[in-house]
Amino acid sequence: MGITNEGLVLACSAIGAGLALIAGIGPGVGQGIAAGHGAAAVGRNPGAKGDIMSTMLLGQAVAETTGLYGLAIAFILLFANPLIGRL
Amino acid sequence: METANLLASSGSEVDFMVHGIFSYELFGQTFWITTTHVAILIVMLLILVFAIAARIVISHAQEYPTGFQNVVEMVVEMLDKMVESSMGVHAKKFRNYIGSIFIFILISNISGLFGLRPPTADYGVTLPLGLITFAMIQYNNVKYNKFGAFTDLFKPIPLLFPINLIGEIAVPFSLSLRLFGNVLSGTVMMSLIYSLLSKIAIGWPGFLHIYFDVFSGAIQTYVFCMLTMVFVTQKIPEES
Numbered sequence: 001m002g003i004t005n006e007g008l009v010l011a012c013s014a015i016g017a018g019l020a021l022i023a024g025i026g027p028g029v030g031q032g033i034a035a036g037h038g039a040a041a042v043g044r045n046p047g048a049k050g051d052i053m054s055t056m057l058l059g060q061a062v063a064e065t066t067g068l069y070g071l072a073i074a075f076i077l078l079f080a081n082p083l084i085g086r087l
Numbered sequence: 088m089e090t091a092n093l094l095a096s097s098g099s100e101v102d103f104m105v106h107g108i109f110s111y112e113l114f115g116q117t118f119w120i121t122t123t124h125v126a127i128l129i130v131m132l133l134i135l136v137f138a139i140a141a142r143i144v145i146s147h148a149q150e151y152p153t154g155f156q157n158v159v160e161m162v163v164e165m166l167d168k169m170v171e172s173s174m175g176v177h178a179k180k181f182r183n184y185i186g187s188i189f190i191f192i193l194i195s196n197i198s199g200l201f202g203l204r205p206p207t208a209d210y211g212v213t214l215p216l217g218l219i220t221f222a223m224i225q226y227n228n229v230k231y232n233k234f235g236a237f238t239d240l241f242k243p244i245p246l247l248f249p250i251n252l253i254g255e256i257a258v259p260f261s262l263s264l265r266l267f268g269n270v271l272s273g274t275v276m277m278s279l280i281y282s283l284l285s286k287i288a289i290g291w292p293g294f295l296h297i298y299f300d301v302f303s304g305a306i307q308t309y310v311f312c313m314l315t316m317v318f319v320t321q322k323i324p325e326e327s
Binding site: 054057058061062064065068069071072075 | 275
């Protein structure tokens, strides 16, 4: 019987959605390193804790963006697949 | 389509709370009124009620503030301080707009805690916010740099023109995608928990709400406003 065209597209979309989330490694490592530097800075200068924390949170939220790009691609492939319409 | 039933039996149906409620025809296209429209309406009504109450209190302002006037002054002071710390001299021109979108995005993100689907979980809400930021940046760019707004794209080396151009165009998309992705992933996680673990999801999902809705929502609000202010300030040259 074999695999239909639509089945092949759906299966590859599912695999692609899973692979897209390998992009989650980057923010995980980067934000962890940033948090470590932030903690060390607070240790050196406990009075500036408020400033250090807001700077660290701002930098981490910006670094999160590329991980979210991967999540957006996975959501698009799973829920709003544009490739099926092109069969 | 069934409405969002938090105690639905687990397994077969996962409900992400996006429904079309009402459709109408206009110029031959079908338009839907969805839950996002209703959620934005509720959020705006909340903000309007707060604003009208604040207006009434301010018109009888006392020298030493008490009660509700205290809360209003605290909110305004916090927003003013945030805008001034980032923009310095130019803060007076932008603090109204930045304060408004700060309050709107904050209340939208937190509304997931009260049972609404957060309107910012819809890309049609965050993309216009990003595009308004883009328009503001380019307007100030042209206003303060006149023709330099175009030649700045060739600045370090003319060879970098495509990269500078893509960097300019990517700003609204990255801003809107960051806010959208964070809020949507929180919504999807909570919908999955409520649909699949509905039999045992009593009490402890509150802690997840604190992380996904309150903490993540507040940080994304702060980051959106900070980045808007930083991008606009970058375009304004410093006068000596």
